[in-house]
């Protein structure tokens with residue numbers, strides 16, 4: 001919304017939310033999310049044509065176009081629990097829009113939703129029978145965290161789906177016109193509603209599939225002395241495959257990939273396609289396997305036990321340049337290390353200790369001294385038996401590992417879960433060093 005406000009000075013953008021604390025944070029000098037470049041963009045337009053308020057009804061009434069941008073987490077109760085998307089927030093938005101009325105409106109689904117959600121939104125809106133016309137348009141978001149501002153400014157594509165009626169086409173065009181302020185018309189794709197909804201889930205499934213594919217090969221590399229980075233480079237230079245999203249790692253995380261694939265598999269089962277569901281389920285299974293493989297390799301290298309040993313965990317965010325730890329692979333790995341009776345020294349440049357504990361669903365008291373938090377990587381590594389790099393923060397590349405080694409217990413291990421470091425150099429200075437998909 002901040003990018004729309006910035007690029008379209010004649011459009012008034014108002015972000016409304018029930019949560020007063022969040023809105024206050026959006027109006028403050030410390031935004032509730034860490035995203036490079038976001039603060040500057042928000043501050044350049046806030047209180048000019050970008051507003052944050054809890055005054056929901058009045059703004060819904062006034063708006064010509066409403067973007068529904070609420071959470072659609074995986075359902076954790078009842079039918080479809082653990083797989084289906086929980087659409088209650090989308091539904092309550094639709095109900096509120098219908099209730100307040102105020103005029104004809106275009107309602108845009110920005111949240112990631114299962115295919116055919118627009119049908120539910122349409123039924124709720126038309127059920128209001130208030131004499132106003134509502135057009136539902138799908139406009140999924142493809143930005144990635146950490147690079148959100150440049151993704152929004154220079155998107156590969158903007159996708160806008162709508163009904164194929166005359167009114168539907170007019171609504172789609174109005175949304176196209178917003179993005180047309182800064183996006184090349186060739187990059188604005190229009191489709192029918194259902195293709196647009198399904199494309200978002202499919203895009204994330206394909207991206208995650210690439211990571212699981214290269215991670216599957218990483219296991220084979222470790223068994224055969226091939227090097228997964230070399231294999232990725234070799235296959236990625238085939239223009240049909242391409243070089244992106246072939247970085248082998250401890251597995252993908254984040255709020256989207258797992259949730260969207262689970263949702264896709266649920267939809268496949270719902271529509272009577274169990275084989276298709278199984279196919280996509282494997283992408284998640286491989287991701288789980290990759291995390292467990294990392295833990296097993298670590299245990300194996302540390303003489304099959306980490307009981308009573310302390311491990312420095314560098315990075316907890318699901319990727320660099322974000323303070324987001326949702327579904328981070330670090331969660332499962334840290335839980336397993338604690339289960340094996342290891343103790344952890346955790347450092348992440350952006351994720352707070354509170355967020356780490358919340359992600360682990362653990363209280364500080366229950367862990368006592370088995371988990372400690374630090375303000376820098378070198379401090380976290382002092383007096384540890386091993387370092388595990390779980391997020392690819394740039395600063396971990398610049399550390400003085402020779403100095404760090406001096407403060408560690410021997411033999412000192414380093415497990416680079418993001419293939420960030422030069423293992424040969426680390427071995428030369430005295431580390432027992434391990435990457436992913438290489439020996």
Ligand code: UDX
Pocket residue numbers: 141142143144145146204207211244245246247248249250251252253254255256257318319320
């Ligand atoms: C993703 C999609 O990229 C974006 O288009 C969509 O709108 C939301 O979901 P995001 O979750 O922010 O974005 O991050 P992304 O950069 O896709 O990374 C997801 C996970 O995959 C991270 O844990 C990352 O470390 C991992 N990853 C990514 C790899 O392990 N290897 C890679 O080569 C790329």
